[in-house]
Amino acid sequence: MQHQFNKLYSKRVIIAIAAVLILSSNSFAQQKKTFIIKANQPAATIQPTMWGVFFEDINLGADGGIYAELIKNRSFEFFKPLMGWRVDQKPFVEGAVTVQNRQGANLPNPRFLRVQLNNAAKGNLSMTNEGFRGMGIKKDLRYDFSVMYRTAGNIKLHVELLNAKNQVIGNSVVDATATGDAWKKLAKSFQSTDTAQKGQCRIWFEGTGTIDLDMISLFPEDTWKKRPGGMRADMIQMLADMKPGFIRFPGGCIVEGFDLSNRYQWKKTIGPIEERQLIMNRWNIEFPHRSAPDYFQTFGLGFFEYFQLCDDIGAEALPILNCGMACQFNSAELVPLDQLDPYIQDALDLIEFANGDVTTTWGKKRAEMGHAAPFNLKFLGVGNENWGPQYIERLKIFQKAIKEKYPNIKIVASSGTGPDGDRFELLNTELRKMNTDLIDEHYYRSPEWFFSSVRRYDNYPRTGSKVFAGEYASHVDKTNGAQRNTWLAAISEAAFMTGLERNADVVSMASYAPLFSHIDGWQWAPDMIWVDNLRSYGSPTYYVQKLFSLNKGSKVVPLTLNNDVVAGQDSLYASSVIDAATNELVIKIVNASNKEQATVLSVEGVKKLVAQGKLTVLQGSSLTVVNSFDQPTQVSPKESTIAIKTKKIDYTAAPYSFSVLRIKLQ
Numbered sequence: 090m091q092h093q094f095n096k097l098y099s100k101r102v103i104i105a106i107a108a109v110l111i112l113s114s115n116s117f118a119q120q121k122k123t124f125i126i127k128a129n130q131p132a133a134t135i136q137p138t139m140w141g142v143f144f145e146d147i148n149l150g151a152d153g154g155i156y157a158e159l160i161k162n163r164s165f166e167f168f169k170p171l172m173g174w175r176v177d178q179k180p181f182v183e184g185a186v187t188v189q190n191r192q193g194a195n196l197p198n199p200r201f202l203r204v205q206l207n208n209a210a211k212g213n214l215s216m217t218n219e220g221f222r223g224m225g226i227k228k229d230l231r232y233d234f235s236v237m238y239r240t241a242g243n244i245k246l247h248v249e250l251l252n253a254k255n256q257v258i259g260n261s262v263v264d265a266t267a268t269g270d271a272w273k274k275l276a277k278s279f280q281s282t283d284t285a286q287k288g289q290c291r292i293w294f295e296g297t298g299t300i301d302l303d304m305i306s307l308f309p310e311d312t313w314k315k316r317p318g319g320m321r322a323d324m325i326q327m328l329a330d331m332k333p334g335f336i337r338f339p340g341g342c343i344v345e346g347f348d349l350s351n352r353y354q355w356k357k358t359i360g361p362i363e364e365r366q367l368i369m370n371r372w373n374i375e376f377p378h379r380s381a382p383d384y385f386q387t388f389g390l391g392f393f394e395y396f397q398l399c400d401d402i403g404a405e406a407l408p409i410l411n412c413g414m415a416c417q418f419n420s421a422e423l424v425p426l427d428q429l430d431p432y433i434q435d436a437l438d439l440i441e442f443a444n445g446d447v448t449t450t451w452g453k454k455r456a457e458m459g460h461a462a463p464f465n466l467k468f469l470g471v472g473n474e475n476w477g478p479q480y481i482e483r484l485k486i487f488q489k490a491i492k493e494k495y496p497n498i499k500i501v502a503s504s505g506t507g508p509d510g511d512r513f514e515l516l517n518t519e520l521r522k523m524n525t526d527l528i529d530e531h532y533y534r535s536p537e538w539f540f541s542s543v544r545r546y547d548n549y550p551r552t553g554s555k556v557f558a559g560e561y562a563s564h565v566d567k568t569n570g571a572q573r574n575t576w577l578a579a580i581s582e583a584a585f586m587t588g589l590e591r592n593a594d595v596v597s598m599a600s601y602a603p604l605f606s607h608i609d610g611w612q613w614a615p616d617m618i619w620v621d622n623l624r625s626y627g628s629p630t631y632y633v634q635k636l637f638s639l640n641k642g643s644k645v646v647p648l649t650l651n652n653d654v655v656a657g658q659d660s661l662y663a664s665s666v667i668d669a670a671t672n673e674l675v676i677k678i679v680n681a682s683n684k685e686q687a688t689v690l691s692v693e694g695v696k697k698l699v700a701q702g703k704l705t706v707l708q709g710s711s712l713t714v715v716n717s718f719d720q721p722t723q724v725s726p727k728e729s730t731i732a733i734k735t736k737k738i739d740y741t742a743a744p745y746s747f748s749v750l751r752i753k754l755q
């Protein structure tokens with residue numbers, strides 16, 4: 090009897106469960122959202138420059154970052170000439186080490202160090218450089234040491250790499266033979282025997298006499314393309330992997346400078362490195378809570394290296410130059426209109442440096458640096474985050490002069506510091522009247538702003554000036570440093586970027602900012618890529634940027650839900666493009682909700698789809714998850730295939746996910 094009851098009971102339970110399942114699957118089916126994709130209605134053209142990167146020497150981005158020099162203050166030109174160096178003497182001899190100055194007018198590198206030795210041997214006199222928050226040293230790698238010196242004696246320099254325990258992990262002896270009054274460059278390479286995350290470099294002296302020293306330098310062998318004195322390969326590789334359409338350079342606020350003397354001057358960043366005049370990096374003093382008194386710009390990564398980098402990775406160069414105004418948050422110094430000529434000449438000369446043939450003054454200098462072929466510069470920015478009538482006045486003069494001489498160069502103009510308000514409205518109106526090629530909009534805003542601004546460009550003018558979303562990042566509250574690079578920040582950027590893509594006829598270029606950040610030396614967060622002295626990892630934002638860039642396509646095609654664009658309905662965002670090069674339809678879907686969302690992707694206007702598509706999903710386990718040195722790929726793309734049976738594709742977007750589907754058209 091009991092057995093019968095159990096049987097009956099379990100039968101009823103099964104029927105009930107089945108009924109619930111059928112009902113719920115019906116309601117699930119009803120909830121499916123059908124996205125209509127009109128694959129045969131190509132609309133806006135996506136510019137090859139659509140997704141690029143913004144590079145600024147902030148957060149130790151260049152010196153201490155991508156520029157692979159390991160010696161800090163190599164030429165003793167910091168405000169404190171021995172900053173970064175520790176001199177040890179036993180016994181102490183007053184005046185044995187002095188900072189000297191060549192005293193000439195306008196010398197780019199006036200200081201040097203004079204060391205007087207009296208029968209020096211190990212332990213008597215040494216100088217140790219601490220590097221940029223330590224030196225990253227790799228086991229069994231070649232290190233290239235060099236120094237400029239002059240001496241009347243014969244002195245040996247013992248060069249040692251040290252680990253954090255002060256143990257020697259690589260060394261060499263450099264013979265500084267007598268030079269008389271002339272300066273000579275000595276170079277010596279040697280292997281390291283161990284790895285150190287926070288190493289140092291010590292030089293101790295042997296011999297008697299006086300030796301003058303300058304440009305003391307140490308580079309690892311494994312720079313990008315193994316170029317001597319080059320850039321950190323791991324960092325460049327991360328950029329190259331993104332295939333960016335352009336590189337904006339050198340900023341950012343460092344274009345403007347704290348005052349005009351502190352502005353970026355490209356002509357001082359080319360030629361022999363010992364002739365490149367160092368300046369204080371304005372991020373040195375910008376934020377008292379993140380001050381960096383040892384942050385200077387040596388310009389070892391200067392304009393030649395920048396153009397070369399663009400060339401290397403197939404990105405267009407987009408230099409931004411000073412417009413005759415210093416940072417308006419700081420000194421706001423203005424160059425009077427009748428004294429603007431040298432600034433305009435700098436702009437014209439930069440174009441000649443990039444594009445002029447080798448018979449021109451500046452083209453010749455480019456050729457002398459090793460690149461006879463032109464770099465084919467197409468864009469030039471005038472001013473960064475400058476605003477007000479003073480900016481418009483100056484820009485007009487620049488625009489006229491540049492267009493007269495180089496009508497094909499596209500000019501990028503600033504729309505101030507934010508995407509709305511009186512400051513923005515004035516500039517946006519005036520720049521459109523001037524028919525400026527590209528208007529540079531900046532938005533450092535909350536994730537909510539990014540989600541809710543996805544329709545920002547839907548009603549922008551379709552003709553006239555184009556938009557360059559030149560600096561943007563989603564800023565979450567209550568976190569700091571690398572912790573700000575949450576999945577919430579990244580997914581809100583992805584949602585917003587579907588709106589940029591949808592409006593590719595309005596938006597021609599976009600770049601997240603800032604790009605790099607050193608974990609021990611940042612001033613500004615969030616940032617796209619985090620590094621320490623040896624390692625680098627991409628934040629979730631990096632992967633969002635990379636996925637958009639690698640799946641850029643060539644034409645936007647309409648994607649709608651109930652005759653509307655997909656811009657936040659139930660926290661869904663989507664866009665689609667055709668990639669003419671591969672004949673693929675590329676669909677991007679952001680599900681910013683905490684639940685799965687079932688969709689039907691109904692592809693219209695094509696005969697057939699190839700049976701297998703490629704799916705890439707970027708997903709965070711929660712909105713607060715971040716990547717880190719310990720878990721560098723916690724949020725990173727996962728690739729798989731997707732079976733395609735008909736032109737109505739069932740696709741369920743996972744919670745908090747960004748999906749990219751590539752489907753071959755037949």
Ligand code: AHR
Pocket residue numbers: 145147340341342343473474560602603613
């Ligand atoms: O990206 C950091 C800074 O933000 C840039 O230097 C400046 O243009 C903006 O204010």
